[in-house]
Amino acid sequence: MNHFLDQLRAIVGDAHVLWDGDLTQWEQDWRRRVRGKALAVVRPANVEEVAATVRCCLAAGHSIVPQGGNTGLAEGSTPDASGSQVVLSLTRLNAVRNIDTANLTMTVEAGCVLQTVQEAAASSGLLFPLSLAAEGSCTIGGNLATNAGGTQVLRYGNARELCLGLEVVTPDGRIWRGTSGLRKDNTGYALRDLMIGSEGTLGIITAATLKLYPQPAARLSAWVSVPSMEQAVALLSAARTHLGEGLTAFEFMDAQSLQLVQHHMPQLRVPLDQEPSPYSVLLEHSDSESETHARMLFESLLESALDNAWITNAAIAESLAQSRAMWHVREHIPLAQAQEGPSLKHDISVEISKMPAFVAHTGEQLAAAYPDVRLVNFGHLGDGNLHYNVQAPAGMDAKTFAPLEDGISDLVYAAVLHFGGSFSAEHGIGGLKRGVLATHKSAVELDMMRAIKAALDPHHLLNPGRVLPDAAS
Ligand SMILES: Cc1cc2nc3c(=O)[nH]c(=O)nc-3n(C[C@H](O)[C@H](O)[C@H](O)COP(=O)(O)OP(=O)(O)OC[C@H]3O[C@@H](n4cnc5c(N)ncnc54)[C@H](O)[C@@H]3O)c2cc1C
Numbered sequence: 001m002n003h004f005l006d007q008l009r010a011i012v013g014d015a016h017v018l019w020d021g022d023l024t025q026w027e028q029d030w031r032r033r034v035r036g037k038a039l040a041v042v043r044p045a046n047v048e049e050v051a052a053t054v055r056c057c058l059a060a061g062h063s064i065v066p067q068g069g070n071t072g073l074a075e076g077s078t079p080d081a082s083g084s085q086v087v088l089s090l091t092r093l094n095a096v097r098n099i100d101t102a103n104l105t106m107t108v109e110a111g112c113v114l115q116t117v118q119e120a121a122a123s124s125g126l127l128f129p130l131s132l133a134a135e136g137s138c139t140i141g142g143n144l145a146t147n148a149g150g151t152q153v154l155r156y157g158n159a160r161e162l163c164l165g166l167e168v169v170t171p172d173g174r175i176w177r178g179t180s181g182l183r184k185d186n187t188g189y190a191l192r193d194l195m196i197g198s199e200g201t202l203g204i205i206t207a208a209t210l211k212l213y214p215q216p217a218a219r220l221s222a223w224v225s226v227p228s229m230e231q232a233v234a235l236l237s238a239a240r241t242h243l244g245e246g247l248t249a250f251e252f253m254d255a256q257s258l259q260l261v262q263h264h265m266p267q268l269r270v271p272l273d274q275e276p277s278p279y280s281v282l283l284e285h286s287d288s289e290s291e292t293h294a295r296m297l298f299e300s301l302l303e304s305a306l307d308n309a310w311i312t313n314a315a316i317a318e319s320l321a322q323s324r325a326m327w328h329v330r331e332h333i334p335l336a337q338a339q340e341g342p343s344l345k346h347d348i349s350v351e352i353s354k355m356p357a358f359v360a361h362t363g364e365q366l367a368a369a370y371p372d373v374r375l376v377n378f379g380h381l382g383d384g385n386l387h388y389n390v391q392a393p394a395g396m397d398a399k400t401f402a403p404l405e406d407g408i409s410d411l412v413y414a415a416v417l418h419f420g421g422s423f424s425a426e427h428g429i430g431g432l433k434r435g436v437l438a439t440h441k442s443a444v445e446l447d448m449m450r451a452i453k454a455a456l457d458p459h460h461l462l463n464p465g466r467v468l469p470d471a472a473s
Helices: 002-012 047-060 114-123 140-145 191-195 229-246 255-264 291-307 320-331 333-340 352-369 398-418 434-440 443-456
Strands: 038-042 064-067 085-089 096-100 105-109 163-169 175-178 204-211 218-226 247-254 279-287 313-316 347-349 374-380 385-391
Touching (some): 002 038, 047 175, 096 114, 105 114, 114 140, 175 191, 218 229, 218 320, 229 279, 229 291, 229 352, 247 255, 255 333, 255 374, 279 320, 320 333, 352 385, 352 398
Antiparallel strands (some): 163 175, 163 204, 218 313
16 A cells, blocks of 8 residues: 555655545535545646556556546545545646637646636637536536536537547546547547546546637626416527527526525525515526627517516616626525535436426425425526425434435436436436436446446446446446
């Protein structure tokens, strides 16, 4: 063991092999649901050090858990309890290598924090549109490894759609230098797409070439009250027609989500709270002309929505500060949920046209089987993606709630399946949903996934026991 640690120190330097202090920040997941034990946390500074670390771990037979900002919600970025895994933290690979304004691309290292990537693009007058509430601490490597979604998917797509090239260290410790900025390259299997969303099980992403967009001339947000899910879907269709490509976000929140924010974060003002509504929607419009043009389009949309009774009330942000305040409310729902007590998260997607029936059906089933639980339903309705979360009955502690969890999730996932949806829209599988994957993926899909894992990582070196149900440590 000492010899192994000495070898790691020789690769990355003494200060960057951590093993005997408090390793909580690397060993515990963001939701504090799981806590593992690492043999060591290794923090390489560049791709060559990552590759050498992989070869060293392979030779010594110690598996690796790649880790970025450790904000993942699928229990995939922390070590198991064995004390034999190495956490390979990418956070020191944090250089912006290049911004190509003519090609509309930037190449960044995997450990760059998402917000830093956005700011670097903005400093060149361009937009990197990936945006999610964890952007101040998640890394671009983690975003790509989980194919993260967020609030701008409606217009710009998931992380996968925003990536043109990758640099990857393979499970045998070689470097694939694929950070090309080409938009057309049909030269064999799509290895980039295989790596994206593989959650650290097929390769270690060390850098990426990302797509950039022109900055919009104006961004405007509006908060509206919606009487029903059907009306929310009608509003979405109208918004697509009125705003076209300008519709960049359409976030849905139920009354319970907003009550939790009001209760736990009284400093945040929920818009239109004088007349509480069963549902609210936060829309964002990005305009290539001007703020005046954006406001005109928004007003015309909202007038038509009021006339058609799709909405009952509306507020268009008057300033950037007001717009930010609206987004803060939306972004603080997960934190308010955490403060309220135990809850179960279901990151599901259903075709938008089926969403009202799914929400009605599942809500009725839950209320009948678990009358005291509280539904906290919010998310990216524009992408057909809801965080269909279930909060424990008021005052119930985690120990008492735990025995109910499997039954509640089984009910929700059965309903998702019934409506042809997905049980993990954007958070991935990790360790949390391996069992659900085993139940809901077909045998042919599971066999293809196993074959890919066996071909690329025959020794199960990278994140064993994650994603695939039987990829043993
Ligand atoms: C408050 C909050 C809001 C969120 N909102 C959203 C949202 O709107 N949309 C959404 O999609 N997700 C959301 N997430 C979850 C999201 O997956 C993560 O925030 C983010 O994408 C993960 O990045 P990370 O650097 O923290 O990765 P980590 O948590 O460190 O890792 C996540 C997974 O990727 C692997 N991994 C990490 N880095 C690499 C790498 N360089 N190479 C290979 N594998 C790697 C890990 O092994 C692990 O399996 C949210 C999380 C929080 C806490």
